[in-house]
Amino acid sequence: MQLNMTKGKPLPVILMFTVPLIIGNVFQQLYNMVDTIIVGRYVGADALAAVGSTGTIMFLITGFSQGITAGFSVRVSQKYGARDQIAVKRNVANGILLSIISAVILTVFSASIMKPLLHIMNTPDNIYDMAYSYIIVICIGIAANIFYNLFSSYLRAIGNSQIPLFFLVFSACLNVVLDLLFVVKLQMGVAGAGWATNLSQAISAVLCALYIWFKTPDLKPESDQWKLSPQDTKPQLAAGIPMALQFAITASGTMIMQSAINLFGSEAVAAYTAAGKLQNILTQGMVAMGQTMATYGGQNYGCCNLKRIRLGVHAALFAEFIYSMIASATMILLLKPCLHLFFSGDVDMNAMIPWATTYSYMCALFFLPLCTIFIFRNIMQGCGYGFLPMMGGVAELVARLVVSMLSMKLLSYRLACFADPAAWIAAAVFTGVSYLYVMRQIEKEFQTT
Template identity: 30%
Template sequence: MAKSKSPDMTKGNITAQLLLFFFPILLGTFFQQLYNTADAVIVGQNVGKLGLAAVGGTTSTLINLFIGIFVGLSSGFSVIISQHFGAKNHRLVSECVHTAIMFSLIVGIVVSILGAIFSKTMLSYMNVPEDIMPMAIPYLQIYFLGLAPNLIYNMGAGLLRAVSDSKTPLIFLIISCFINIILDILLIKYMGMGVVGAAVATVTSQVVSAILVIVVLSRRKDALRLFIRKLHINFSELRKMVSIGTAAGMQSAMYTIANILIQASINTLGTDTIAAFTAYGKIDTLFWMTIQSLGISVTTFTGQNFGYGNKERVKKGIIHGMILSVVITGIVMLLLKLFGRSIYTLFTNDKSVLDIGTAMLNFMVVAFPTYITIEIFSGSLRGIGDSWIPMIMTASGVCVLRIRWIIVMVPKYPNIFTILWAYPLSWITTSILFIIYMFLFSKMRRWLKDNIY
């Protein structure tokens, strides 16, 4: 087996390595969000606020539920592969690669079929207004039918990042993003296909990114090389990867389920509020894609150094990750406070939607710092395979609290700000739980102190 050319995160300047790994992930996430946002922008400008509400809001939340579960599962694959890579065990890296791609293919086909069949039922349960349903149903069905390539790409990108290659997935996303935007303009603006055109454009771009990731994996000269004819399931490694990934997948699912209840509450406030919340969901991704990209960087860094057995480097990586997250969050907050309303005008010029959306954004931006600890601590804990307790804390602090808040408080005070308060309250509570766990009870603390592994 040829020696891997991927960067080795077990040595070198910590901050520099985190940033070098972070920026390609950030740019990749930006382009991933850009082709989703392009749908909303082009639909909003050419179809109107009903189309904007149809391609975002409820449909986006449902799509994120399924993709989030799988991305969470794939994070378990990335953790195990990064540990094997750090330990220089090329045979097990290869076993995990073939298992991961086969697993994503099977799951993708099953979810695509079931999602397309039950799209209308899911939308009905979420109180989607009747005037939006004729657009939302075909958009969601087409998106589900093209979900398998999305899952294959996400798994392949996770495998590359596990061995410190965050640049290649970035290139794929840039290509697929421009394909999506070009098709959006062609199908929506010039061919008048509306939200169906948006769905077709997105699915086509995802097919391209899936093909690219398979081709690159097949041409690598190291342990990550993929042989299509050798695709199989190694159940021993699959159990390890799924054990870690299931916790992350459940955590993502619980986040989204809580957000589904929030979306269902927002759906009762009218089309203007739904459209405003849809655009807000695209705008605040500037924060989420930065903080989550840094979390992925910390996970990979921790996983490789844990596999290598370097305790001091793991500890410093967490500290450097926290410092970087504070600085980055501050920059994002400033940008959104200064230019938030201007960004909203990319989606719509409807004054009512702009007023509601700007008020949402100004409220939420100041709460962003309360989430930092959750992302960095959970990322580092996941890097050493400690994922179940963080998942339980997230379920308690985020999901249960949000659901309880929506059920109890929103009926008493049915307005958008009552709904939005569910976010900062849950972030603060969960951050406190993570701080207590990390410093008093976690496997990380015991490993750093006693080297129990």
């Protein structure tokens, strides 16, 4: 099930790796959406708004986890591409130890700041307690999130995207069952949805770890490699910290945007949340392509094949341009029918639809620049260049900050919705230029080796 991405025509190789990732990412979004559907229908619209109001905070937590673990796996993909088996195993062990430390720090820090953060984000008073109940449970489960992402990243680093898909589908199905048990049967409210997510991710992490231990000898460290090694820690942190910060910076921008949305009340928050869930599903092809390009870049950088890296980027851009147009059309066509899934019959859908359509239609027009961000950002990260992708996150943050602050000053919901497209345009331009610069730097690097 391992895929050597240094051989074969780039487009078929990239698509072969990407398709399982798309399926897995969509399943992940579906079970996140099931959380909101079950909460909205069985607890109420305010509960849905409460979960939605914490969405950007959850993105910050999970994004940081995904970023730092993806950074730890970059070295694994590079060493795998260079056929250095000892270094692969050593980096696996080192990344696990670093992840333990990261999980402890992130859990303590996030739990300690959550109450003031919800106040800063203008969380409406009528949903504040439910919002806190949900997000604090998510904080408790950070370790499960980190280790599922770490083990999945390790498998993808050696070209295996099928097994993480299998465990993710299992986790998604388990999450639905646990949601129904905790929220509907045991009436645990929004906290029940959080515990369902934590438990399903923890089980997936354990299954991934067992698969690596018993079925993937290329990734199984030797007994003498279970120690923090300076020669591996420094490059892993150099890759992981910028990737984590890039997610954190992006999430900070979306939190500012959420603060602007929150000013328009729980009804607007609920509609925006529902529309955002559909958008998240439709953009998973872009996310999956980014994950693919990180592995593709890492393996081909490891074997010093710059020409193949460029060919892969061209192939990915071609595929994603087509995908973005299909996603935009689907978003516009499916929005109104899908909104009814989130709310019970006593909710006035005529009041919800204008809030949702304003955000969704505006974003759908700008999926094209969004798809390029994932390709340029991840190919640079896969090649070990973390600073410029992180600064692309800064470009997003600045754009979201400016537009969101203007929307709060003018009390304009449309302007608040434009914060996402503005961020995508700014980041697309920055990462596109940065990619060209990094390719020139790599060319010079390979010429001297």
